[in-house]
Amino acid sequence: MQPVLAFDVYGTLIDTLGVTIELERRLSDASKAGEFAKRWREKQLEYSFRHGLMGAYVSFTECTREALVFTDRALQTGLSDNDHDHLMAVYAELPAFPDVVPALDQLRDAGIRCGGLLKGRFGGNGDIAVEAAIKLFDSLEVVLGQLDARERLVLQGL
Secondary structure: OOEEEEOOOOOEOHHHHHHHHHHHHOOOOHHHHHHHHHHHHHHHHHHHHHHHHHEEEOOOOOOOHHHHHHHHHHHHOOOOOHHHHHHHHHHHOOEEEHHHHHHHHHHHHHHEEEEEEEEEEOOOOOOOOHHHHHOOOOOOOOOEEOOOOOOOOEEOOO
């Protein structure tokens, strides 16, 4: 049987702090960018887990936007709705960590199938988690994501 490794897409393969440079450009106090990016990610995960525990599914994109708005208010950075929209677009294009693609390629060359796990829905709805995983499809053989609100998993990319 061929071995399979599965990785969480966000935070493991995709650098969620990759938004920091854009935050430095957008915030009136650029020194808050690192703290903002970190708190945004923490709230994103918290909201995702809370929605799941409550059985009140919302997309990963919505969790990300809720976390962005919370962080903006908590740090009193005064970002506009336009800034929020722009930062959400940047988040959808976050880079993979520099060593991800070479490492995944080495694993594949060693006969190990690699997959990604994400909290998102397939079908081209623009969910940021799906957009991030699509960039890695050449290196990932399988991507697992949500099919519906009960979080049944579906295979895509085989």
